Amino acid sequence: MNNARKTAVKVLGEVFNKNAYSNIVLGRELNKSDLNDKDKGLVTEIVYGTIKYKYTIDTILNYFIKSNLEKLEIDVLNILRISIYQMLYLDKIPEFAVVNEAVELTKIKSPKAAKLVNGVLRNYLRNKDIDYHNKNSKLEELSFKYSFPKWMVKLFLESYGIEEVQKILSGLNMVPAVTVRINALRTDYEEAWKKLADNGYDIEEGKVCPEAIQIIKGRNIEDNPLFKDGLITVQDESAMMVAPSMDLEENMIVLDLCSAPGGKACHAAEIMNNTGKILAFDIHENKLSLIRDNAERLGIKNISCAVLDAAKYSSKYKDGADRVLIDVPCSGMGIIRKKPEIKWTKDKEDIRGLVKIQRDIMLNAAKYVKEGGKLIYSTCTLNKEENEENIRWFLKKCPDFKVEPLYFGNLDNLIYHKEGVVTILPDKNMDGFFIAKMIKHGQV
Known part of the structure; x- marks a missing residue:
């Protein structure tokens, strides 16, 4: 498991510190790794989840680390981030396992910081119910709950009503469905639907476009013969x-x-x-x-x-x-x-x-x-x-x-x-x- 988290920390270092595109650097690191599919899935979950919820995670870490977070070694900070993410947003990994993995990984990356990582994570587990944001500020509440920078939430609030803003922030945090467009030059909807189903895909009709099919479950669409033969293309x-x-x-x-x-x-x-x-x-x-x-x-x-x-x-x-x-x-x-x-x-x-x-x-x-x-x-x-x-x-x-x-x-x-x-x-x-x-x- 350490290798999965090690890969996640490496990817996050490039995204947060070198402004790399998450999908590109994640794809590159997963392709050259020897991780199995389950671990690749875990890396993907941790990377995207930690990026998505960075504001909330860093607000929590700031509560327990008195010095500026940016002064921490980048690998140490990202080990703490992925650990808080797993404990706060993933139920499938036991909390003690998350802490142990974090400490072991820190010993490899920065041995002197292992004690700090252990202390911060155990302190968080003892104090999960603390209010980490100002409850009297709607802006801070929305920023913390949905993990968006305050300036962006403020921009949305100025443009849309509070109900619409909550819909927007919630929608932007959802995991996107894969949608494909039927190529009318090479097939029709019924034929493409049948071939996707025959290839083991769990599919649904699109919501608004007559050429759209949503892929609910199934292997990577780009490995699908329909994609390779140009019968479908991926498009939101x-x-x-x-x-x-x-x-x-x-x-x-x-x-x-x-x-x-x-x-x-x-x-x-x-x-x-x-x-x-x-x-x-x-x-x-x-x-x-x-x-x-x-x-x-x-x-x-x-x-x-x-x-x-x-x-x-x-x-x-x-x-x-x-x-x-x-x-x-x-x-x-x-x-x-x-x-x-x-x-x-x-x-x-x-x-x-x-x-x-x-x-x-x-x-x-x-x-x-x-x-x-x-x-x-x-x-x-x-x-x-x-x-x-x-x-x-x-x-x-x-x-x-x-x-x-x-x-x-x-x-x-x-x-x-x-x-x-x-x-x-x-x-x-x-x-x-x-x-x-x-x-x-x-x-x-």
């Missing part, structure tokens, strides 16, 4: 709502300005039945291969890729597109259930910089839309400054555009704003997302 159902919002028709010209890894462009190609032309752009050359690989696996022929800075004007595309999609770079606050480190790597200053980039992209993209064409704006964040406020700003700057209302049915995690735009709140089935569709009417 919130992201799956974007392409149908574009009112696509066969033989259209579509620009996807921030395309990598290409999920939405490929979905658009499937809807257009491999006709017309989809130009998929990204600012990074190395990301274009992700789009090409996805398109090739899915049997898509109408996508071409090129490097383009979405915020810089290219006269080549002026008034040339029936549809322009801008899935803009954003703070990612809607996908925290998949990337929990976003809680700790983003701050308010980052968001201010992003809003400027988003607005530059919007103004630029507007120039590529032909009269009667449509501009679709989407983000995977719940921050109103990046969402509704950006749309209001854009409509003032570009009065020849107006919002066309979107409607996806009556789900309790969808907020339909009076302007016609949609916010998708996160839950166990879907990421937090925002979508707006605007039509260009010509000069007014």
Whole structure:
């Protein structure tokens, strides 16, 4: 078991101290380890759980460690973090075993700190019922309960009512379901459903998209022959709502300005039945291969890729597109259930910089839309400054555009704003997302 926890501590060191992406470093470390599947599952649980609940864990540790936590050796701090996580959030591991494993691992990593680790963890076990936060502060209570930085909770409270905020924070802490999209170019829903069931997958229908199937249980979907043969692709159902919002028709010209890894462009190609032309752009050359690989696996022929800075004007595309999609770079606050480190790597200053980039992209993209064409704006964040406020700003700057209302049915995690735009709140089935569709009417 020590090896599992040792791996978890190593991964957390890279995530917390080197800003590594949890999924990438975890995948790398698990692939080169000799851990069995059960232990790999434990490492994954501990890593994601500790990242997710870092604020709560550190608040508890601060109560028992009088010096600044950041002064501790990083491995020692992460051993304490994973131990508190296991004792507070996992029932399957006996508390005495957690303490013993932590002490043994500390003896390897930093022998002098073993006594400290033992003392802190035993002290916690004796004092579990202490109030670690100010009960008179709703902000501190929510931050502690759901383990979010106070600035982020405050931002949500200013934008949504208290009930919605609790739904949002709870949804962002849920373990995401794996959802796949049926590739209509190669199969239909019934055939894909039967093949997934025959391959031993426990599956459910999607919540809103007719092409969606949820994988409840089963082996890694990328090892599945349906995935390899391009009959299905992995995509969250919130992201799956974007392409149908574009009112696509066969033989259209579509620009996807921030395309990598290409999920939405490929979905658009499937809807257009491999006709017309989809130009998929990204600012990074190395990301274009992700789009090409996805398109090739899915049997898509109408996508071409090129490097383009979405915020810089290219006269080549002026008034040339029936549809322009801008899935803009954003703070990612809607996908925290998949990337929990976003809680700790983003701050308010980052968001201010992003809003400027988003607005530059919007103004630029507007120039590529032909009269009667449509501009679709989407983000995977719940921050109103990046969402509704950006749309209001854009409509003032570009009065020849107006919002066309979107409607996806009556789900309790969808907020339909009076302007016609949609916010998708996160839950166990879907990421937090925002979508707006605007039509260009010509000069007014």
